[in-house]
Amino acid sequence: MVRIEILAGPDAGRVVELKPGTWRVGRQKDNEVVLPVESVSGRHLQLTVAEDGTVRFQDLGSTNGTFSGGVQVKEGEWFEGTELRLGACPLKLLGAGQASLLEEARADDGSASARAAALSGPRRSPRRLVLGGVLLLAAAGGGVWFLLRGSDAKNAGQAAPGGTGAAAATSEPDDLLDGLGAFEDAEAWQPGEGLTLHDGMLHAANTRARATLLRTFAVEGGGLRLTARVDGPRAQAWVTFGADEEHSAPWAAWSSADLGGGAVELALPAGARWFQIALAVEGSGSVRALRAESIERSVAGAATPVGHLYLEGGNLLLLADDQPRLSAAARAGTWTREESGCALVSGESLTLAFGPDLTTEGGVMLADGGPVGIAAGVRVEQSPGLLLGADPRRLLAVCEVPATWTASEGGLRGDLHGTLRLTWDLTAALTEAARLVREIAAATRDQNDARILAAAARLLREVPLDEEKSLAALQAQRDALERGRARLADLQGAVSSALFVGAVEAMPALAERAEDLAADFRGSPLAEEAATLASDLRASIAAERATQRDAEAAWNARLQAALLGAYPVLAGWVASEDQRDARSDR
Numbered sequence: 183m184v185r186i187e188i189l190a191g192p193d194a195g196r197v198v199e200l201k202p203g204t205w206r207v208g209r210q211k212d213n214e215v216v217l218p219v220e221s222v223s224g225r226h227l228q229l230t231v232a233e234d235g236t237v238r239f240q241d242l243g244s245t246n247g248t249f250s251g252g253v254q255v256k257e258g259e260w261f262e263g264t265e266l267r268l269g270a271c272p273l274k275l276l277g278a279g280q281a282s283l284l285e286e287a288r289a290d291d292g293s294a295s296a297r298a299a300a301l302s303g304p305r306r307s308p309r310r311l312v313l314g315g316v317l318l319l320a321a322a323g324g325g326v327w328f329l330l331r332g333s334d335a336k337n338a339g340q341a342a343p344g345g346t347g348a349a350a351a352t353s354e355p356d357d358l359l360d361g362l363g364a365f366e367d368a369e370a371w372q373p374g375e376g377l378t379l380h381d382g383m384l385h386a387a388n389t390r391a392r393a394t395l396l397r398t399f400a401v402e403g404g405g406l407r408l409t410a411r412v413d414g415p416r417a418q419a420w421v422t423f424g425a426d427e428e429h430s431a432p433w434a435a436w437s438s439a440d441l442g443g444g445a446v447e448l449a450l451p452a453g454a455r456w457f458q459i460a461l462a463v464e465g466s467g468s469v470r471a472l473r474a475e476s477i478e479r480s481v482a483g484a485a486t487p488v489g490h491l492y493l494e495g496g497n498l499l500l501l502a503d504d505q506p507r508l509s510a511a512a513r514a515g516t517w518t519r520e521e522s523g524c525a526l527v528s529g530e531s532l533t534l535a536f537g538p539d540l541t542t543e544g545g546v547m548l549a550d551g552g553p554v555g556i557a558a559g560v561r562v563e564q565s566p567g568l569l570l571g572a573d574p575r576r577l578l579a580v581c582e583v584p585a586t587w588t589a590s591e592g593g594l595r596g597d598l599h600g601t602l603r604l605t606w607d608l609t610a611a612l613t614e615a616a617r618l619v620r621e622i623a624a625a626t627r628d629q630n631d632a633r634i635l636a637a638a639a640r641l642l643r644e645v646p647l648d649e650e651k652s653l654a655a656l657q658a659q660r661d662a663l664e665r666g667r668a669r670l671a672d673l674q675g676a677v678s679s680a681l682f683v684g685a686v687e688a689m690p691a692l693a694e695r696a697e698d699l700a701a702d703f704r705g706s707p708l709a710e711e712a713a714t715l716a717s718d719l720r721a722s723i724a725a726e727r728a729t730q731r732d733a734e735a736a737w738n739a740r741l742q743a744a745l746l747g748a749y750p751v752l753a754g755w756v757a758s759e760d761q762r763d764a765r766s767d768r
Contacts, residue, residue, distance in 0.1 A: 372396055432506075437497060452480040532602065565584055
């Protein structure tokens with residue numbers, strides 16, 4: 183028979199006795215040892231108790247891991263008097279004859295009041311290791327005994343500034359990160375390239391990267407108050423959160439303000455139950471003493487035709503059927519509600535994630551020539567916005583200033599300036615698309631290729647809402663370009679003939695035709711070719727006229743030389759006439 187003491191959660195202080203055999207430990211009720219703690223997986227750990235009392239453990243692929251002495255472990259022998267931590271819930275294997283803390287309390291004072299005090303101590307979050315904080319004052323001798331609470335022996339009994347003893351320690355709000363923001367446990371963090379942990383600090387060497395804290399924590403009051411000591415770099419907290427019990431289906435990742443400016447608050451959507459934190463660091467310097475404290479503030483969702491909308495600063499979350507449909511986080515700016523959507527004002531470096539994968543949910547980037555599918559590595563510049571999802575819950579994002587989008591696995595990053603408007607009411611966009619379709623039809627009847635191309639380009643770039651209409655616009659665009667190619671080919675043939683026979687007088691008209699063609703197909707490769715042809719023709723005309731002037735000047739010079747000897751007066755008259763012609767040419 184072995185005895186295991188539970189040191190945290192609703193059952194803190196309970197002792198479980200296990201006979202030889204195999205026992206499962208986890209949050210689900212079908213386990214032999216049930217731990218109703220959120221950070222513990224449904225089936226977290228398997229214990230094997232031998233006849234001689236030896237205990238071996240094996241992690242069953244838990245989400246938050248199993249730790250021994252601060253190191254994550256998968257399996258091994260559990261020795262008497264030591265602790266295993268399942269997520270944030272520590273268990274202690276009691277030695278032979280060793281009493282639990284509550285049993286020690288009963289031995290010190292067998293009265294009912296002592297037992298009540300030990301069991302009614304403040305219960306904290308499942309992210310806390312709670313041993314209880316009880317102060318008993320014995321009337322006879324004034325004896326004092328303490329059961330210190332805290333996440334470890336280091337935190338237990340630490341006095342708050344300006345006070346001493348257990349009473350002062352309770353004046354400082356609890357750190358939801360269990361002290362891991364001190365950066366002393368390197369195994370708890372996953373630093374990105376250019377980031378290192380040493381001397382109780384996160385160091386950045388002129389980089390832009392993230393350090394992720396591998397544990398997850400419970401959301402207690404609805405939001406977080408974040409503090410850190412930042413020396414040099416820009417540092418922001420990225421908080422990933424969700425509501426599922428397995429901590430494997432996050433709703434979104436939201437960004438805080440710069441931690442270098444002092445304490446920042448980040449309210450989370452109502453219903454969020456857990457969070458994970460990462461530090462995004464940009465520049466050189468260090469970050470230390472990261473803390474997260476609970477605040478009693480959450481974001482209430484607003485019902486919309488496409489789901490519940492949550493806005494907090496530059497962060498956005500849209501839930502449909504309790505599943506994330508769209509989330510966004512911006513380093514700067516504020517989302518505000520509008521009549522049929524919302525707007526991010528003065529946003530930049532926006533990161534988007536959709537449902538949760540933009541590459542599989544029908545999202546496209548708007549661009550010249552038509553929408554571009556979102557796939558990892560694709561980049562679109564000068565984009566007017568995004569079209570996300572499919573009917574009946576499509577969303578249109580319109581950029582006040584064209585943006586640059588870069589797609590990655592499951593996400594999208596935008597470099598934005600000005601205002602980004604997100605709307606679920608596509609009435610205006612559908613009306614504009616219908617108007618452009620009519621414009622294309624009218625221009626086709628009038629054989630006006632310039633109007634066809636202008637209307638088709640706008641429909642494909644800004645409002646490609648209907649696939650059939652978009653394909654029709656694309657075909658009209660192609661037909662117009664084919665006609666332009668035919669016009670260019672005819673013009674090139676006429677130019678070749680004129681150059682061959684030296685018909686300089688025909689070239690100005692040909693140059694005008696080329697310039698008209700370039701104007702009709704402005705913005706297309708065809709326009710560039712026509713403009714180049716017009717420029718070459720103008721240059722040929724100028725060169726031919728210069729050649730003619732040179733030839734006439736040479737002939738006049740020979741004529742004057744011939745006349746000078748025989749008819750000096752006539753030669754003088756010819757020279758004066760040439761000078762007068764030269765002045766008139768100037």
